[in-house]
Amino acid sequence: MADTNYDLVIIGSGPGGYVAAVRAGQLGLKTAIVERDALGGICLNWGCIPTKALLRSAEIYHMLHRLEEFGIKADNISFDAAAVVKRSRKVAETLSNGVKFLMKKNKVDVIEGVGRLAGAGKVAVEGKAGKSELTAKNIILATGARARTLPGLEPDGKLVWTYREAMVPPAMPKSLLVIGSGAIGIEFASFYRAFGAEVTVVEVMDRILPVEDAEISELAAKAFKKSGMTILTSAKVEKLDKGAGSVTATIVTKDGKSQQITAERVISAVGITGNVENLGLEAAGVKVERGHVVVNEWLETGVKGIYAIGDLVGAPWLAHKAMHEGVMAVERLAGLKELHPLDVTKVPGCTYSYPQIASVGLTEAKAGEGGREIRVGRFPFRGNGKAIALGEPDGLVKTIFDAKTGELLGAHMIGAEVTELIQGYTVAKTLEATEAELMQTIFPHPTLSETMHESVLDAFGRALHI
Incomplete structure (x- = not known):
């Protein structure tokens, strides 16, 4: 035995x-x-x-x-x-x-x-x-x-999907309604839109990707709308009426106005x-x-x-x-010593849509709470040679520092390959680097990573390429 x-x-x-x-x-x-x-x-x-x-x-x-x-x-x-x-x-x-x-x-x-x-x-x-x-x-x-499921919006695996059904579609739907605009909802919206589906995203909060920095959320919304997505914020799906091969959703906005949208499939992405x-x-x-x-x-x-x-x-x-x-x-x-509790401000988040979104640490709004003095730097992908050469000139890197100590409080990015780039700032936060170390770091040229350096420089009035 x-x-x-x-x-x-x-x-x-x-x-x-x-x-x-x-x-x-x-x-x-x-x-x-x-x-x-x-x-x-x-x-x-x-x-x-x-x-x-x-x-x-x-x-x-x-x-x-x-x-x-x-x-x-x-x-x-x-x-x-x-x-x-x-x-x-x-x-x-x-x-x-x-x-x-x-x-x-x-x-x-x-x-x-x-x-x-x-x-x-x-x-x-x-x-x-x-x-x-x-x-x-x-x-x-x-x-x-x-x-997570909401009353009246329960997935049935056929017309109303969770992530599981959305990953193995028997055919690409011509139209799709996505309920929820967190990373999961946005990734599926981006996937199906790329293959030609008419995609509508409904978000109960006042902006998509609500955990991200507001400025990045706004840029993401513009990019998704440009790709042909319809985005409804401050809106709630009240009910779903299923037909033979489609679903009609009744959507109510914050001001009480109601509208109906019919789509072949619905993806529920309202959390877990x-x-x-x-x-x-x-x-x-x-x-x-x-x-x-x-x-x-x-x-x-x-x-x-x-x-x-x-x-x-x-x-x-x-x-x-x-x-x-x-x-x-x-x-x-196991009794190991010198352990450190998890600091959630050092946990990066990534959304693999087109464009990609990535972040670590505090948003600008959170960083400035309590009257803390902050310095914010920004650098657009349009000022980066590699981004232009790649044909990916739309993007932004944003960095937030404590004005007095130089501590990196947060970093927020949208654009090509930012889910790979964000780790540079995550390492910096783990090492408790200040703006001094980041400004002294040599970034290879030509790379997208130079946008990270320039954003830090911009926070302190020293950007070189804008």
Whole structure:
């Protein structure tokens, strides 16, 4: 009979769970990970990775329609929806298999089934192989989250989609209504618009991408409208009436005006809620608030030996935040010293639309709260040689500093490849760099990264190329 006693059992193998397992293996902890579906969780199988594969196809298709700008000609440009989806699924499969390899490499036992807390230091597992019970000195809950639903707007998988159905369309819809303009909603809106769908985005807040800096949100809205999207802000979808092959949405704006929009498909992207059900949390004494497990700064639940990480514990709902928390939790329970609690102002956010949006730290509005004196720098992509050479002159980098200390408080970007560029500012924040170090840093030429340098210089009246 196999040994079922572990130093650590992790429930859920998404980015947070599998990275926690890898780190535990590195530290020599006897570890098991319990997964009810596919290794890698939603992110690798139905989220972060396969959506980027879809968006890459959309980006290429978009560029093919700009060929003449670059002196290239091609005829009869078309796409195969099934092939686009097939490539995305293949990418997801490759990454999930990669996680299998990592588990084997780090001597982590993978147990298929649904896991739940079953008393002090115990995890009950129910799977295809039947029922079993694991004993663990420590347990990490990493069960992630699922799409939130609103009354009357519930997805049916056919006409009203969540992200899951939106990733595997049997055919490209000619028209689409997206409810919610966070990163998920905007990415799907951008994807389907690139392939010719008439796209309408409805956002209850007064601007799209409401967690982003207001100036960046405004630039994004202009870019999306220019691409042909319809954007309705301060608006709410009151009800959905389903027909044979379309949905008619009744939309009410802030001023009380009502309108109806008919679309072939609807994507609901109104947030997520933690997978807290059927985990035995209440019986174990683990506290849950508003669909999320409550933890302290060390990811401890308040019940000795039980930790929770990732989307399960709340915003920001990002894979890289979950990975970081997975490592934190393992190092905490392993007794490592000199650990640091997570500072959410150092967690970057990325939206892989066209154009891309990325940010880290405080928005201009937040940075200036309480009367703090700030300095703000901006640099447009139009002043950057590489951006012009790429044919991507539309974009902006914005940096915000504490005027007295020179601390980098926030950075906000829109334009080509900014999801790759943002890491420069994230490193700067982690190293607690001030404007002095950033201005003294040499950025290679010609690169898009020079916009980052110039934005810092601009905040202090020293920009060179505007």
